[in-house]
Amino acid sequence: MRRTRVAIMGAGSIGCHLGGWLASSAEVTLIGRAPTIDAIEEQGLTVSDLKGHRRTVPPERLTLATEASAVVDADYVLMTTKSSGTSRATRQIAPYLDHDSVIISFQNGLRAASMIDEALGSAFPSRASRPLALSGMVPFNVVRVDETHWAQTVSGRLRVKDHPRIDPLIRAAHGAGLRIEIEPDMRAVLFGKLLLNLNNAVNALTGEPLAVQLRDRDCRTVLAACQDEALALARRLGVNPARMTPLPPALVPAVLRSPTPLFTSLSRASLKVTPQARSSMADDLSAGRPTEIDEMQGAIVTLGRTHGTATPVCSRVVDLVREAEEAGADHRRWTGAQLRAAVGL
Structure with missing residues (x-):
């Protein structure tokens, strides 16, 4: 054959x-x-x-x-x-x-x-x-x-x-x-994946490996706020995001905001990350390439504007990534605490 x-x-x-x-x-x-x-x-x-x-x-x-x-x-x-x-x-x-x-x-x-x-x-x-x-x-x-x-x-x-x-x-x-x-329903799957992909920008702005960034509660709090905005938009659109982890998507922001020892314990079985893992957006910023922010937080901002859903944290993250793109490979690396303050949390 x-x-x-x-x-x-x-x-x-x-x-x-x-x-x-x-x-x-x-x-x-x-x-x-x-x-x-x-x-x-x-x-x-x-x-x-x-x-x-x-x-x-x-x-x-x-x-x-x-x-x-x-x-x-x-x-x-x-x-x-x-x-x-x-x-x-x-x-x-x-x-x-x-x-x-x-x-x-x-x-x-x-x-x-x-x-x-x-x-x-x-x-x-x-x-x-x-x-x-x-x-x-x-x-x-x-x-x-x-x-x-x-x-x-x-x-x-x-x-x-x-x-x-x-x-x-x-x-x-x-x-x-x-x-x-x-x-059968890739719309739900793609929205579920987008919820996870919202971390790409957080990771890129810190410049840290994913394993390090995810141990920072401030970074996770920024991601949780982005996911909250995306989940509110999904409800407005009538989309039920597919489960990408053992937890229902609606519960993930609360887990992200939990103390780091609890988060580590809850995520250990479902999220395996090697020490060298970084987001593709982090690689793009390091190489001075344009990022995919328009298809991540940018997509939430655009859809939110169309459907009357507020997205202030996602909007601010888009602005920070745009600034990093303009600065090139020498862009600012944010700590979790600095990033949380920059997005108004």
Whole structure:
């Protein structure tokens, strides 16, 4: 039987991690920036998970490319670019897609799959013949521990919108030891993931590893306030955010505000974080790159404005991240107490 063909558009940390695992049971094409692709071509690709499992894929087992045309003939395209690059990346790959192609967004934010579908509209005006765009969700962080090794640093399982056409991908993933859960209501899942992603900005502003930042009660209090605003908005929108941890989302802010020993005890079983874990937004600020703040606290602010829900803490966090972006790699690093005061708590 022909192996499933998977192209990964935007092969950075998440894309390389997914591609490295899938390569044992699928034909994988990685499309990314030249420095990353060149390094993998020389050294191969290594991925590892929280259980200590490690896999190295020789370069000859991968198709490596820097051009969007490499998606041609792929059964599935996994979109792993930054959210801000979604429309542009979709327009780049559109000429090389078939009407039966399936694109799955494994990106942050609430809107990525709809942005893909909208960007496909110019190349495929008829919805009946347009490639299928589905939402996916990556709950964990991945860090680049050396030039061609990407490691999972936070626990969690992938999720993707339930649809009959994703079955071959699910089988290939499970055959590679990569667990993907199918979900009928990805809107609830994406909102649940957004609640967790609100910590990305808090982590980025402190510059601390996640394990250190999460031991700071002031930092957790800022995150809890952001989540409170997001939960109020979810109620206004009629969305019941999916549970990303053993606790219902409505109870998480109270746990975040609890004394650190209690928080550590309550989260130990459900939240595994390696010492080197940092948010992708922290990496972006350190490298002087634009962040995804518009799809995180920024999304809460925008939706709150539209639906009449107050979001003062999220709004202030957006302002602080914007200031950090303008300052570049030498941006201010905030202590938890300073950050709590800066957002008015």
